[in-house]
Amino acid sequence: MNRKTLVLPALVGLLAPVLAACGTSGSGSDGGDAIVVGTTDQFVANSDAPAPFDPAYAYDTGAWNVLRQTVQTLMHVPRGGGQPVPEAASRCTFTDTESESYRCTLRDGLKFSDGKPVTAEDVKFSIERVLNIKSDNGAAGLLANIDTIEVKDDKELVFHLSTPDATFPYKLSTPVAGILSRDAYDGKKLREGFEVNGSGPYTLKAETEGDKLVSAVFTKNPDYKGDLKLRNDKVELRSFPDAATMGRALESGEIDMMARAMSPEQIKALSESPKEGIELKEMPGLEIRYLAFNTKDPAVKDKAVRQAMASVVDRGRIAGKVYGATAEPLYSLIPSSITGHTNSFFNKYGEPSRKKAADLLGDAGIDTPVKLTLHYTTDHYGPGTAKEFAELRDQLNATKLFDVTVQGTEWSKFRPAQKRGDYAVFGLGWFPDFPDPDNYIAPFLDADNFLNSPYVSTVARNELIPESRRQADRTAAAVPFNKLQDIVATDVPVLPLWQGKQYVAARSDITGVEWTLNSSSDLQLWELARGTA
Known part of the structure; x- marks a missing residue:
């Protein structure tokens, strides 16, 4: 098989929930070894799905969690869930009582991974691009009630909606509303392959075999400005062919955590007969x-x-x-x-x-x-x-x-x-x-x-x-x-x-796992750190 390495601005797989950890003896941001996360998710770029990580196309949890690591959105849902709060924006609010006009102001100093500044025009371009391409994958439907986007200046814009929508702040927190560079993306067609250009918390070095992504290393983006606080410098995602192989890698110490998709048998075994140095945690799920x-x-x-x-x-x-x-x-x-x-x-x-x-x-x-x-x-x-x-x-x-x-x-x-x-x-x-x-x-x-x-x-x-x-x-x-x-x-x-329900299994020296997924199963790799429980 052809095996090659790509350097991309970011990627990820889906973790399914959550292990409680009690305290930490280190920040995890000391430039040490990457925290390694196992997944059975498969990421493929082929003729049927040539652009798996294009926000105008991606509409499954695994692909969205790839985008969450590298592409910023105006809003985001906090790590513990609840109402969306500003991320790339410094402030967003409805300006009318009918929930039809939504104004956002960008943070100062936002940059894409190529060093170019993020502007309100980039936000407008990114969202109009989704609506213009209108992929049959369905993601554009989330933004379908946008009538016009009015750019006030480099940092301020207003979304005028065709119908009232109190859920609109949530929609701006999803990767379909991810902010892209006008220089890196065509406004009328999808961007094929695994490459992503954004202003998010990580950059990515990805290894592929043929049309499959098999391993990804997320590295802290030094130019990131936003609401997220990173607790690590590196997280590696490794793809496994099945849950049993992934489980053996956790037991041997090859990986630090496994989640999506653990088998019912693995969950039952870890619940009834815990293994030394490995912990399992259940949390309510919305799947x-x-x-x-x-x-x-x-x-x-x-x-x-x-x-x-x-x-x-x-x-x-x-x-x-x-x-x-x-x-x-x-x-x-x-x-x-x-x-x-x-x-x-x-x-x-x-x-x-x-x-x-x-x-x-x-x-x-x-x-x-x-x-x-x-x-x-x-x-x-x-x-x-x-x-x-x-x-x-x-x-x-x-x-x-x-x-x-x-x-x-x-x-x-x-x-x-x-x-x-x-x-x-x-x-x-x-x-x-x-x-x-x-x-x-x-x-x-x-x-x-x-x-x-x-x-x-x-x-x-x-x-x-x-x-x-x-x-x-x-x-x-x-x-x-x-x-x-x-x-x-x-x-x-x-x-x-x-x-x-949601489960994750991890080695006992990994902390922050309880925040790795929020109530919508949004993957938040920046919460992980290495320490002592």
Whole structure:
């Protein structure tokens, strides 16, 4: 294989949560050895996904966490979660009572990695570039309600929104709103490969094999100016082919931490039989898993088929048999830990029932068994996914109402095929862009959505989603969100399955791990340090 080294401004993989550490004897910023983090995430740049780290294209947790290390945003969510605070900006605020005009002022002295100053024109260019390219990956949908961007001077600009949106500060904290250099990026096309130019906390030296990134070293950016406080000089990310290999590397001391994606078996073993010098910590997670449907495909075009599947799937059995204590059943797109959640699917379908499914199919005149293939990705969500889909297949086939097979595909091929509409039924996971119920609804139901779904609910798009965004007090948006969840349960464009907890395992001399991920699973490598627990 061709093996080469690239020097880039930054990169990362996804860690999944969190180990508590008690104090430290050192700052970790003494120029010593890099803290080494293991991941099973695979980063590929090929013909199907040529620009994995372009903010106009990237829209999965792993790629976004690459961008978070190198590309600044005007706002960011604090390490412990909560409302966004200024990052590249010194101040941002709504200037009206309708949440339609948002003014930001940049910090003094911001520079890109090539030494050029960051200006308000760069911010305008970066965001308009996302909207102009409008990649089919769905990220542009987060910024779709921007009407115009008015530049006041080198440091000040105003976003004029086409509709009120109280969640807009959150959207400016996501990598799709990352600030890019006009000299380094074309305004009309994606930037291919792994290179990223930003003004973030790290630069990157990356090693590749062919079209894959296999190792990355993040080095502190001496010109960084922002809200983040770095506790280390270097963090290395190493990619492993599977969780078992990554686990052995942690035990041997080759790496200091492992997270995404630990297997349920590893989590269980470390919980029940802790290993000396290694600690495991669980924290509440906001990840969800679901089945999604290409509602134009003849196999699932009739919603009675989708409703019948919702009637017989046993979420509790999937969570318990495959994931054990690491997951719990989910009966809505909005997880139970997010304000606004309702058990819409349970309210409509109740406990798994073959009779209810048979009645739905019979009333719709659908011949049984219904032949379906359930598609899943083999290398993106961890080793439990194959077992999960085997359990789904067995549950559906046991009813004799379905004739189901399953098919696994690597992520670099799976995601492009899914967006093209090649799959009638497919499984995906979702880590929120920001911890608000809007981000569990709009990416699935709004125009230019993440799924590239043909499903349309005009009531959801034109009435309920806009209504929910008008509420600055997010608890006041409960009524439209309840209605939106009921629409999903009735039409079943997606079928929620479970929500997960987060875990990370690390060696006991690594500190700051409890802050490495915030509530939205944003990776914050700058929090890690080497010391004594």
